[in-house]
Amino acid sequence: MSQFIESIKIEDQELFLLEYHQKRVDQTFTHFGKEGSIDLEKIFKKLEHDEDGLYKFKIIYDLDKRVRTQMIPYAIPEILDFQLVENNSFDYSFKFEDRKELEKMKMKSRAGEIIIVKNNHITDTSFSNLLFLKGKDWYTPKTYLLNGVQRQYLLKKKKIKEADITLQNIKEYSHFQLINAMNDFDDMFIYSIDKINNLPEKSIYKN
Structure with a gap:
């Protein structure tokens, strides 16, 4: 089964653009004919992430609502060309x-x-x-x-x-x-x- 991913910016324990991420997840479930969705904010709260700084919060999920998460410290990449x-x-x-x-x-x-x-x-x-x-x-x-x-x-x-x-x-x-x-x-x-x-x-x- 296909897996999908959302990468959410977390800075000082705050979620950014959550409304847009949740809308995209909901649209994915709807497009593939699946009822319901997953709740990104609830998934984040369960992690009890209490670290300040900039993090990438990765949620990997499938249409059966199986979810894996990763919280990764983030730095903007430097690209030469x-x-x-x-x-x-x-x-x-x-x-x-x-x-x-x-x-x-x-x-x-x-x-x-x-x-x-x-x-x-x-x-x-x-x-x-x-x-x-x-x-x-x-x-x-x-x-x-x-x-x-x-x-x-x-x-x-x-x-x-x-x-x-x-x-x-x-x-x-x-x-x-x-x-x-x-x-x-x-x-x-x-x-x-x-x-x-x-x-x-x-x-x-x-x-």
Whole structure:
């Protein structure tokens, strides 16, 4: 049976974006025709986690409501470079625990992290959604693989906008940053677009 995963930010014993995580879990059960769900807050409270600091709270579950948990101290990863990787068939619309295809793409690349391209459109990295800077505004690709909780939250708060970001127009953006449940919007922690080591030449692609 398929297993799914939620990774929740815990800082000083506080759960972040819990409403968004719970909604995604509930939608997963509904999509696969299962009644009920699991209660993430109850699972957290049973752990009696009383440590301050930043943690990743991982909940691995299946549709029979079997649950495993991990509480892992967290530090934001430092990534030196990125590579565009094309995969037109990859689907990650639900947060499956199985990441073999993602790891395979990463292993074939020649960079610290990959940016997955699907039908000429920019999607996500192997572990996060993306934001791109144009002028003073931040944009996230409409063509995400997984509609992450941080992405949903920032769109709702109108801190970011959606855009069609493609191989043809990616050079119109000057910088980018990675967001997920653990990595908040932070315009001090950004990468120059030149950190992508295989940016396309415009002449290669037809509009």
